[in-house]
Amino acid sequence: MAEIKLRQVAKVYHAATPIRALDCVDLDIAEGEFVALLGPSGCGKSTLLNILAGFEDNSEGSALIDGSTIGRPGPDRGVVFQEAALFPWLTVWENVVFGPKMQGVARADYEERARELLEIVGLQDFAKAYPSQLSGGMRQRVGIARVLVMRPRALLMDEPFGALDAQTRLAMQELLLKVWEKLNTTVVFVTHDIDEAILLADRVCVMTARPARIGREIPIELARPRSIDDLITPDFTRYKAEIMAEMRSAHRQAETQAA
Amino acid sequence: MSDTSVKQPVPDGAGLAAPGARTLGSTLPQLILASSIGQLLLGLLLPVAIIAIWQFAGTDGSLFGGVLPTPDRVVSAWWVWAFGETGMGLNPYSGTWFANVVFSTQRVAQGFFVAIAVGVPAGILIGWSRLGAQILDPTVQIMRPVPITAWLPFSVAVFGISGFSAIFLIALGAFYPIVINTTQGARHVERNLIRAALMMGANRFDILRRVVLPAALPSIFTGLRIGLGIGWTAVIVSEMIAVKSGLGYVLWDAYYVGRMDVVIADMVSIGVMGLLSDQLILLAERWALSWRLAQTR
Numbered sequence: 001m002a003e004i005k006l007r008q009v010a011k012v013y014h015a016a017t018p019i020r021a022l023d024c025v026d027l028d029i030a031e032g033e034f035v036a037l038l039g040p041s042g043c044g045k046s047t048l049l050n051i052l053a054g055f056e057d058n059s060e061g062s063a064l065i066d067g068s069t070i071g072r073p074g075p076d077r078g079v080v081f082q083e084a085a086l087f088p089w090l091t092v093w094e095n096v097v098f099g100p101k102m103q104g105v106a107r108a109d110y111e112e113r114a115r116e117l118l119e120i121v122g123l124q125d126f127a128k129a130y131p132s133q134l135s136g137g138m139r140q141r142v143g144i145a146r147v148l149v150m151r152p153r154a155l156l157m158d159e160p161f162g163a164l165d166a167q168t169r170l171a172m173q174e175l176l177l178k179v180w181e182k183l184n185t186t187v188v189f190v191t192h193d194i195d196e197a198i199l200l201a202d203r204v205c206v207m208t209a210r211p212a213r214i215g216r217e218i219p220i221e222l223a224r225p226r227s228i229d230d231l232i233t234p235d236f237t238r239y240k241a242e243i244m245a246e247m248r249s250a251h252r253q254a255e256t257q258a259a
Numbered sequence: 260m261s262d263t264s265v266k267q268p269v270p271d272g273a274g275l276a277a278p279g280a281r282t283l284g285s286t287l288p289q290l291i292l293a294s295s296i297g298q299l300l301l302g303l304l305l306p307v308a309i310i311a312i313w314q315f316a317g318t319d320g321s322l323f324g325g326v327l328p329t330p331d332r333v334v335s336a337w338w339v340w341a342f343g344e345t346g347m348g349l350n351p352y353s354g355t356w357f358a359n360v361v362f363s364t365q366r367v368a369q370g371f372f373v374a375i376a377v378g379v380p381a382g383i384l385i386g387w388s389r390l391g392a393q394i395l396d397p398t399v400q401i402m403r404p405v406p407i408t409a410w411l412p413f414s415v416a417v418f419g420i421s422g423f424s425a426i427f428l429i430a431l432g433a434f435y436p437i438v439i440n441t442t443q444g445a446r447h448v449e450r451n452l453i454r455a456a457l458m459m460g461a462n463r464f465d466i467l468r469r470v471v472l473p474a475a476l477p478s479i480f481t482g483l484r485i486g487l488g489i490g491w492t493a494v495i496v497s498e499m500i501a502v503k504s505g506l507g508y509v510l511w512d513a514y515y516v517g518r519m520d521v522v523i524a525d526m527v528s529i530g531v532m533g534l535l536s537d538q539l540i541l542l543a544e545r546w547a548l549s550w551r552l553a554q555t556r
Contacts, residue, residue: 055454073457085451089473089550098469099459130550150459 002076002153002186004029004052008061011047021047023211025061034180034187036197037214038243039207040251045190047212049158052188053079065154075099078147080157084139086131092118092142093127099150110149117145120179137168141175148179154186161196170228173199181225194247195231198222198239206243208250216246328520333527336520352509352521356528363498363505364532366422367490370429374486378434379479382441387471392442399438407432407493415501425497425505432493433486437479444478445471477551480544487540491533506532 004027011022022044029035037045050056051063054073063070065077073079086095096118100110118124121141131139140160147155161169173196180187180200191197197204198220208215220239222230230236291297310330316322317329328336343353384391385399407428418424448471456470498507506529513521545552 053454053458055457073454075458075460077458079455079458081451081455083451085449085455087452087455087470087473089476089548098456102456102462102465103460132550146459 002065003031003067004154004186004188005064005067006048006061007064009048009051009058009063010060011044011051011056012059021212022051022058023213025213027205027214029186029188032184032186034189034200034202036189036191036201036204037207038191038194038197038204038247040209040247041192043207043209044212045207046158048207049079049156049188049190052154053077053156075103075150076153078150078152078155080140080143080147080155080160082159082162084131084136084143086139086142086146088131091128091130092123092134095131095142096146096149099146103150114145114149117149121145121175135168136164137172140164140172144176144179148183152185154188155180157187157189159190159192162191162193169193169196174228176200177226194240194243198236198243199226199228199230204239204243206246206250209254215250218243218246326519328523332520333523336518337524337527340521340524352513352518355509359504359506359509360528360532362422363494363507363529364536366425366498366502366505367429367487367494367536370426370493371433371487371490373426373430374433374437374490375483377430378437378482378486379441382438382479382482383445383467383471383475385438386442386445386475387467396442399435403435403439407489408496411497411500414497418501420501420503422502422504424501425494428493428497429490432489436485436489437482440478440482440485441475444475448474476547480540480548483544484537484540487536488533491529491536495529 006025006027009022009025009027010020013019013021025048027035037048039045047056051058052065052070054070054077070077087098090098093114096114097110100114115124118127121144123138123141123145126134126138131142134142143160161172164172177200187200189197189200201220204218204220206215206218207213218239222233222235222239292301313322314330317327320329320332321327322329337356339350339354340352341354341356343350345354381395381399385395386392410428410431414424414427418427452470452474453466456466461469494505495507495510498505499511502508506525510522510525510529513519513525
């Protein structure tokens, strides 16, 4: 479990004309909190996640996890990628135990947990299958299991269900809710799906495009445990209306600035 | 969960082989063409036709005034070459086919092994590390346009008239396609796979061994197949000039004494050995990349 603190974080890509992908991002994430970063594609939300993961460096500002500067990528920050990014030459089981093996954990110390996690994500019968033999949703469940097996302090998810069909996405959202309510890990969840953000998160941060920063933060006070039934409650609709209005004004602002 | 179904593997050509409704409307010729025996026969049609025309165009066992022997003469020359008595008589090739095939094959295997041992690590290094590319790539690119045949005098001068000459040329010729294809494979590893490995605590060596190498394997096998073909070219060329044994030596020697029947039998032997060794690589590829077959089915 981890506390994340971002202060005036900016990311500049050096090109002929430097591109400011992120600008003055301030964000505090409490231990065990589930935060959704919501915004249109290309608004820099993946860049922000990559900085948290350590895949990219921030050009300005400070990014802290539990008080120390975020460094190279590591097993304390588990990343779930959009296309799962499983190793296609390894079986489901080998993919799930890749992390513990790389860290030199003894087989006896990870085997049971790996088996348990495969069961939680419903893939106990597919341990010997290759990723190419699985559906998109199943692949993503392997992606989640291989990260959780490492007991990360924070879970960083980059549009993990973006490429799935609507029905599978709902099932995956419920699965994630179930798993998270059990583990209570800090989660940073990047998405462009408003429903998904409200359903999952304790707090939705709406990101603006040009300059890319966090516009408004909206706490979601829907009771937990949540399920997809919450999608049709009046409270949910109220949040959705509020966020849509926010996104529309952010969009209009970006348009006028571009023009 | 709504998506517990696994994509069922469908064997190649299942649509054609499937009994029932699909085949009812098919005509007999269509069915014959669809079967694997039918396809094999179809592939044999052209070579059989060429051999038949070649045979019947000849008179007294040869064409073009005695220059080109007919297929039956080639077969009987091969028979003596393979199973005749050694050591005695006017035919110096009698009974030496197996020994010569083994000589050439061994040289190809040895040179090819050296090419893999050097080419794969070098390719991984060039494709993966910028420093590796800066150090190695210019040398490879400068050397590569020099054809292996141009290396022949150099090779004879350094290694003399010996098997080493051939092995050096084979290794050099096979090295280029292996190193270049390995480089391509190592250079185009999906970025998120590397990031995933880093995130799970892999160090640089782990990433090379467990991510870059397996990701590059399909390209590496492409390089191996091309390299092996060049290896056979190199062994024949160098045996013709720099070595006194093997299929290449017999090829040139037989030409000098006017034994075109042996020359053609030799050419066919080279073709068969090349085909067999390529099949061996294919088999190894199918084994090493079985994870990939699961996907293309």
